[in-house]
Amino acid sequence: MGERRCAAVRVLVLQAAWALAGGQVRYSVPEEAEAGTVVGRLAQDLGLEAGEAEARRLRLVAQGRRASVELSGASGALLLSSRLDREQLCAKSAPCALRLEVLLERPLRVFHVELEVTDINDNAPGASDADIGANAQLSYTLSPSEHFSLDLQKTEEDDESLFLVLRKSLDRETIPVHRLVLTASDGGRPSLTGTMELLISVLDANDNAPQFNQSVYKVQLPENANEALCGDYMPRIWMREEQ
Missing domain, CATH: 2.60.40.60 (Cadherins)
Structure with a gap:
């Protein structure tokens, strides 16, 4: 059993x-x-x-x-x-x-x-894109600038890093602030884009020597002028420096 x-x-x-x-x-x-x-x-x-x-x-x-x-x-x-x-x-x-x-x-x-x-292409790119595949393949463009450009580099982990590169010397006295627009576009069809504004303030450097208002100052003193009288004869000297 x-x-x-x-x-x-x-x-x-x-x-x-x-x-x-x-x-x-x-x-x-x-x-x-x-x-x-x-x-x-x-x-x-x-x-x-x-x-x-x-x-x-x-x-x-x-x-x-x-x-x-x-x-x-x-x-x-x-x-x-x-x-x-x-x-x-x-x-x-x-x-x-x-x-x-x-x-x-x-x-x-x-x-x-x-x-x-x-996946559908439902996320506009920023610094990265939450989508995958072609929808996440990003390209970047920068608004026209003679001073700056973009450099996209691969890292050891096969990620991508985007760098803003200075191509031409800056002059704060000429242009104190640079405003650029960075645009990221993905590989979807239709392509989605994301933008951000870059505001670059140029710091002052001591690159301008001080200047006198005149190249030559002339003054006449009597030979018996003493210290007390010198102040009455000395001219006013003006000096300026570009900021």
Whole structure:
């Protein structure tokens, strides 16, 4: 009797293992798709007949990021309950995929569903771009300037660093403040751009020697002039310096 019971337990365990090894279904949806968007006909893709999804209680297993996805009990369709933001879900990681578990009862089977959230060009670039791929390939331009230019360099970590390079000496007395506009454009179609203003104040350097108002000052003194009288004969001397 004991052996027969053990054999029955082994059969049940093997059946459960076979059922839990079910297949995997893959879908993709663009980020920012409207709530209610049908991601896929899950019941149909699992080979279920009409009405079988509801009869056999096809349902999603609750898990972390599933809040934006729901399963229609009547039709067996997988649809969005709210918008998905790929940058919020996965940042720079690619591909960005949500992994869901779907439970089918009577008899028990578990299916794995992978939902890839594809990138759209929805982020205008700044110093960096939250998008990925071509949407994140940035180029930079600087408003016309004879004094400054841009230099984009690769770092050891394969990142990019942008430098503002001085090409011509500055003269604060001529132009005390330089105003430039930096524009970043991404590789999306259509391309998005972001701009920022650069305000460069030129600090003063001691590069101007003081100057007298006259190159020569002449004065005549009597030979018997004393110290008290010198002040009456000495001219006023003016000196100026360019700031």
